[in-house]
Amino acid sequence: MAECRVQGCTNTPTDVFVVEDLKFEYLVCAFHLQALGEGEPWEEATDGRSGKILMGDDIAPDFIDGSWRTVVGSSGQRHTLHLKVGRDGVEDGEITFAVSPEQAGQLAKVLQQIAGEG
Ligand SMILES: [Zn+2]
Structure with missing residues (x-):
């Protein structure tokens, strides 16, 4: 069904x-x-994988600000990224994760692809 x-x-x-x-039709x-007719925000992935329309909290929040820190501990020295996210310019969360220098390079490549579209 x-x-x-x-x-x-x-x-x-x-x-x-x-x-x-966009010449799109959705059931x-x-x-x-x-x-949707009343103008509620919506998004759909254009890579063909999702097939679902995202609305409300399913829509990814906006990037507000980012920073990084160097931390030391039982795993030795690591770098952590801190990304502040929110909606309509209002921060409502922070995503924190550790990245190795190699992973930071991968991330930079991904972000450069986006920057290249700008
Ligand atoms: Zn429905």
Whole structure:
């Protein structure tokens, strides 16, 4: 049985949401057709893997600020990245993780690809 294209919604699709500019059509339930029609923010991955429309908290938050620190401990010396994220310019969380110099290089390559699109 088909499901509404919105992530996490198990309703049976009864309507078609048409994005004229992009020539996309999505099968959605009546509830989400109304929400989309009223201009609720939405996103869909363009790499073809997702196939689901993201809405509400499923939409990735925005990057607000980033910093890094050098820490020492039982694992020796490491570098930690601290990324502040939020919505509408308001910070509502911080993601912290350790990266090796090699991983930082991988990350830099990924970010350079995005920068190249700018
Ligand atoms: Zn739905």
